[in-house]
Amino acid sequence: QVQLQESGPRLVKPSETLSLTCNVxxxxxxxxYWNWIRxxxxxxxxxxxxxxxxxxxxxxxSLRSRVTISIDTSKRxxxxxxxSVTAADTAVYYCAREKRGVNLPTxxxxxxxxxxxxxxxx
Amino acid sequence: xxxxxQDPAVSVALGQTVTITCQGNSxxxxxxxxxRQKPGQAPVLVIFGQNSRPSGIPDxxxxxxxxxxxxxxxxxxxxxxxxxxxxxxxxGSGSYVLFGGGTTLTVL
Numbered sequence: 769q770v771q772l773q774e775s776g777p778r779l780v781k782p783s784e785t786l787s788l789t790c791n792v793x794x795x796x797x798x799x800x801y802w803n804w805i806r807x808x809x810x811x812x813x814x815x816x817x818x819x820x821x822x823x824x825x826x827x828x829x830s831l832r833s834r835v836t837i838s839i840d841t842s843k844r845x846x847x848x849x850x851x852s853v854t855a856a857d858t859a860v861y862y863c864a865r866e867k868r869g870v871n872l873p874t875x876x877x878x879x880x881x882x883x884x885x886x887x888x889x890x
Numbered sequence: 891x892x893x894x895x896q897d898p899a900v901s902v903a904l905g906q907t908v909t910i911t912c913q914g915n916s917x918x919x920x921x922x923x924x925x926r927q928k929p930g931q932a933p934v935l936v937i938f939g940q941n942s943r944p945s946g947i948p949d950x951x952x953x954x955x956x957x958x959x960x961x962x963x964x965x966x967x968x969x970x971x972x973x974x975x976x977x978x979x980x981x982g983s984g985s986y987v988l989f990g991g992g993t994t995l996t997v998l
Binding site for chain 1: 919920921922923925932933934935938939940944974976978979980985986987988989990991992
């Protein structure tokens with residue numbers, strides 16, 4: 769059974785860099801799109817960015833200047849770095865696998881991690 | 891525009907049918923997928939593609955389309971269906987991931 773698990777600090781100081789890793793177990797990481805998504809308390813889902821297994825990335829334009837996503841297929845994990853954080857970055861951070869439909873114009877997240885609540889506070 | 895729009899809240903009587911909608915220009919190009927999220931839990935995929943359900947999702951969940959609008963229908967809503975529902979697609983270029991703002995479903 770394929771599982772995703774986020775790991776990283778739960779508390780980050782303002783102006784520092786938030787770093788999270790998503791470990792993939794039960795399958796290889798050599799296909800599909802690997803995403804980071806966050807959810808501020810009481811709010812909806814916000815896409816942060818993805819990395820394709822071949823290394824191509826794309827990011828939410830509102831976060832692009834502060835975000836880097838990387839992947840290590842041999843270690844079966846991908847990572848998020850979000851720099852210069854503020855209290856507005858306090859959220860549950862999810863990693864998720866996004867698949868593209870076969871012969872159909874569709875995309876879907878079939879696997880999610882359980883989420884990692886990160887609080888930005890001094 | 892690159893947005894998906896959902897009604898913030900919908901309610902349904904127990905056992906009745908409810909439809910949650912998602913509007914956006916990109917839905918002329920891509921099918922939406924739908925997720926159910928209960929408090930304190932990660933989202934769970936319930937519908938993807940034209941009208942496909944992952945294993946384990948009851949057949950009372952279905953999807954449909956009309957123009958720029960995707961719809962999620964729950965036929966015979968149960969108490970356990972009370973949750974937030976989100977739609978997802980990509981923008982028209984296929985580059986950016988889009989989420990609707992979410993719809994809170996209350997089962998009365």
